[in-house]
Amino acid sequence: MADLSQFDPNSVSLLSNNIFGLPTTEEDAKLVLLPVPWEVTVSYTHGTARGPEQIFKASLQVDLYDPDAKDGWKSGFFMRDIDKQLLLRSDYLRKEAELYLKFLTEGGDISDNEFLKKTLVDVNAGTVAMNEWVYRHTKELLRNDKLVALVGGDHSTPLGFFKAIGEHKGDFGILQIDAHCDLREEYEGFKYSHASIMYNAIREVPQLTRLVQIGIRDYCEEEVDFINNSDGKVVTFFDRDIKTRQYEGDTWKMICDDIIATLPDQVYISFDIDGLDPKLCPATGTPVAGGFETEQLYYLFRKVIESGRKLIGFDLNEVSTSLNEWDANVGARVLFKLCNLLICSNKD
Numbered sequence: 001m002a003d004l005s006q007f008d009p010n011s012v013s014l015l016s017n018n019i020f021g022l023p024t025t026e027e028d029a030k031l032v033l034l035p036v037p038w039e040v041t042v043s044y045t046h047g048t049a050r051g052p053e054q055i056f057k058a059s060l061q062v063d064l065y066d067p068d069a070k071d072g073w074k075s076g077f078f079m080r081d082i083d084k085q086l087l088l089r090s091d092y093l094r095k096e097a098e099l100y101l102k103f104l105t106e107g108g109d110i111s112d113n114e115f116l117k118k119t120l121v122d123v124n125a126g127t128v129a130m131n132e133w134v135y136r137h138t139k140e141l142l143r144n145d146k147l148v149a150l151v152g153g154d155h156s157t158p159l160g161f162f163k164a165i166g167e168h169k170g171d172f173g174i175l176q177i178d179a180h181c182d183l184r185e186e187y188e189g190f191k192y193s194h195a196s197i198m199y200n201a202i203r204e205v206p207q208l209t210r211l212v213q214i215g216i217r218d219y220c221e222e223e224v225d226f227i228n229n230s231d232g233k234v235v236t237f238f239d240r241d242i243k244t245r246q247y248e249g250d251t252w253k254m255i256c257d258d259i260i261a262t263l264p265d266q267v268y269i270s271f272d273i274d275g276l277d278p279k280l281c282p283a284t285g286t287p288v289a290g291g292f293e294t295e296q297l298y299y300l301f302r303k304v305i306e307s308g309r310k311l312i313g314f315d316l317n318e319v320s321t322s323l324n325e326w327d328a329n330v331g332a333r334v335l336f337k338l339c340n341l342l343i344c345s346n347k348d
Helices: 048-059 084-105 114-143 159-169 194-204 221-228 239-247 252-261 294-306 326-344
Strands: 031-036 077-079 147-152 172-177 208-216 234-238 266-272 310-317
Touching: 031 048, 031 114, 031 326, 048 084, 048 147, 048 310, 048 326, 084 114, 114 147, 114 159, 147 159, 147 326, 159 172, 159 194, 159 266, 159 310, 172 194, 194 208, 208 239, 221 234, 234 239, 234 252, 239 252, 252 294, 266 294, 266 326, 294 310, 294 326, 310 326
Parallel strands: 031 077, 031 147, 147 310, 172 208, 172 266, 208 234, 266 310
Antiparallel strands: none
């Protein structure tokens, strides 16, 4: 445990300290955050590869008092340094992917273009390497008895973490906060696209017993068919249906009770920031009108814990850069809440 005798939680955050201005080392921390600066397969606007760095900077403005976990920060939160080589690799492959996507959207035939065929191979190989990197680092942290969370990057980033935490914790369910299903078999030729993360999780993580999606409001027929043919393994609470129930008199508590009833005992939260109302994350890669307020989701997460279910990990993805730093500000506060709730759910 870090020596906090000289630390004033009510004072200004020091730049020399770690995430949220905490004087915590990785050794002392109960919860370690792994930043994954990656956005190779994004299909609309970019900027999420710098998300972890921007969240870190904004976190220094977050006050440490949380009524859900008044002393949660004392358990120690620590974010590892950004891996510069991973970021450079993302930047390089993103430029290749942009050329490929421009050609594709202009109606080009990839089979006639040897350069772009190689680009597709390079991008797919790069995402495989990123998945292996995430798996290796999260597995190491879990073996060291750390609580672990991932900060992206785009939503393709946590697949390796899903695999590591499944191997370490056994059967679990994912509670996915998102505007999108992310259930495409592949997208734009990319097997490990951000639009395919949950499809790949279902196919490649045997310990994943249930995927519960909430806030979904932008999806394709292929994804609806996948949900309908999943034999209940995928349960989707579409944004339209949630809103309709509220308009017709159902309370948010009633809807939360129904969501929680579908979850297994161990729950992992996969939080795509575009699950929120886009006024809270306007610079995210693919914003969609609709979505949640932060307090709605915090209420749901508290109720998950109160139900006796255990949070085992989380990822926060798709926070992008913006000129006024608003997205990072919101992202940092969502991250702080998730950290505290994970600590609450794992009290010794």
